[in-house]
Amino acid sequence: MIHSGRFGFVGRRLLQAIPLTLVLLLLVFAMLKVVPGDPAMQVAGPRASAATLQAIRVQLGLDQPVWEQFLHYLGRIATGDFGTTATGSTKVGTLIASGAPVTLVLLAVSTVFTVLIAGATALLAARRPDGLVDRMINVMAAFGVGVPTFWLGIVLLAGVALPTGAFPIGGWGDTPATVLRAAVLPALALSVSVAPVLMASLRSGIVEARRSEYHAAAQAAGVRGWKLTRGFVLRNAAVPPVSLLAALTTLLLSGAVVVESTFGLPGLGLSLTQAAQNRDFNVIQGLTLVFSLAVVVVNLVGDVLVAFLDPRVMV
Amino acid sequence: MSPLLRITDLVLETGPAAAPVRPVSHVGFEVAHGEAFGLVGESGSGKSLTLRAVIGLLPEGVRQAGGTLELERDGAMRPYRFAEVRGRGIGMVFQEPMTALNPTMRVGDLVTAGPRARYGWSRRAARSRAVDLLAEVGMPDPKAQARMWPHQLSGGLRQRVMIAMALATEPSVLLCDEPTTALDVAVQDQILRLLHRIRTERGLSIVFVTHDLGVVRRLCDRVAVMYAGQVVETGRVEEVFTRPTHPYSAGLLRSMPTQDTPRDRPLAAIPGGQPGAGDRPEGCRFAPRCGHALPACAGLAHVLAAVPGSPSRSACIRVADLGGPPLDREALLSPLPGGTA
Structure with a gap:
């Protein structure tokens, strides 16, 4: 009885950690959305044409609704894919x-x-x-x-x-x-x-x-x-x-x-x-x-x- | 009966060594084998400090400045060191079972903590002993309760655990510091019966500190009444309760309601209040509140003297003149209800 109390407690705390983790993921995802600067321009450089920028946005999925981007992000994190560094050389x-x-x-x-x-x-x-x-x-x-x-x-x-x-x-x-x-x-x-x-x-x-x-x-x-x-x-x-x-x-x-x-x-x-x-x-x-x-x-x-x-x- | 525990001239001090305050001054008493001794007084009378001094567990800032503590061993009274008697000879039950039981230990481990430390019992031996002890103090399901935590038990059961913890070391004297004060009346009664039973079964001596005269009457053979850090009267319970030899004890007893006390009249009260440890009067400390006081009382040295025609001892010089109506023996001495705890 006492042991089940302890394990029950551990189980409840583990369950509580799940929504916390989701909120964390949301915040980290949102962090990127609120920082100034256009990621597409970051990739293509300041002199890229509007068409190039748009193509990069589509490629990065930035043309999708935000919640879809978030789901996509969750999927990537779940598979351990954090993207590549800015230079593209390393994951x-x-x-x-x-x-x-x-x-x-x-x-x-x-x-x-x-x-x-x-x-x-x-x-x-x-x-x-x-x-x-x-x-x-x-x-x-x-x-x-x-x-x-x-x-x-x-x-x-x-x-x-x-x-x-x-x-x-x-x-x-x-x-x-x-x-x-x-x-x-x-x-x-x-x-x-x-x-x-x-x-x-x-x-x-x-x-x-x-x-x-x-x-x-x-x-x-x-x-x-x-x-x-x-x-x-x-x-x-x-x-x-x-x-x-x-x-x-x-x-x-x-x-x-x-x-x-x-x-x-x-x-x-x-x-x-x-x-x-x-x-x-x-x-x-x-x-x-x-x-x-x-x-x-x-x-x-x-x-x-x-x-x-x-x-x-x-x- | 032969003496088992003797306290002589105990003085407790607090405050700076140069100008100390004495919450307890020159207190002495003797407890015989198998005897239940009551130490009764109001808050601040020094009764609890006296009890804690017996086992050397004074609160921070209070120190023993004098006195001899002796315990009977091999037929002779010998002064003891606290390390010798803690968990071997003297046990103690504390007032608050909630704060006196370590919340991070299981009940069974707590009960045998003393003998495990003292005699190096194996864990397995300690466990089965703990269950026996919990059964002895009347825990309804000792095996299951040994695995529980203190906070999972009711106040009454916690106090039983506390008693089991004290008994685990097989003491010959059990010090009880208001063990029923924190409990409700029905549970108080159970714990008193339990202590009475254990005392009879084990032939234990008990020192019982309380402010509750009814508890003294039910449980104790002899009593010492404390006032402002001194014992003012001591004697057999039936004597002190029916023929008090000190105006303070008499006043206390008159203020105690019995079944026949008329409900429409206020209870008798002693005028004034007990002086604090820092501002006690010279001479008899009760004199300023006493209806019998003479000018000589203010210069009186405190002596517990034999009283002519009474087995009690009293600090009052006016014993012979106290007179007053004798207290109702029947009402005050209703016997301890039968049955076991």
């Missing part, structure tokens, strides 16, 4: 497939860093609320949020990568070891701005759990040490940070765009920056869709995780 799908692993590794490593940094500092800060350590961590957290990611990236390159030689100055690796090494500094730059937000939430959760009656009741029953911390503090305190971390994915993604440029990582963020400079709409559209879907998926996973941590949310 957008190929571009995404080659950049996605880089961005995924970057995000994964920086999520691990974020959780480690936030977890350690939150536990330290919560030891004595409003004590010296708590205040110092609070000041550091304010710095962390305030430091621009691109600047921190440059500082890490100049201050760590160059003098030590332990990390590449930029670019990506081709074996797991070199990939991880290349990801460390950019992931760190990314984590520094996100970790403080998570830390603050975790810290207040820990303080609250330690003051709770269930914590006292567990102590009265003889639970102590790490079992007390794990079962009656961290487990309860983790609930808000987990959903927050899911929400912070948007921040990590936009940070990834910046960091990939700073470190010259061949990921989706770098492709997006380049596409924006070249006004390459197919690429922008494809990447926007991928990023949005990633946010939907991560939030879905976050919701499910929260439900497993705190059964009260499954109503």
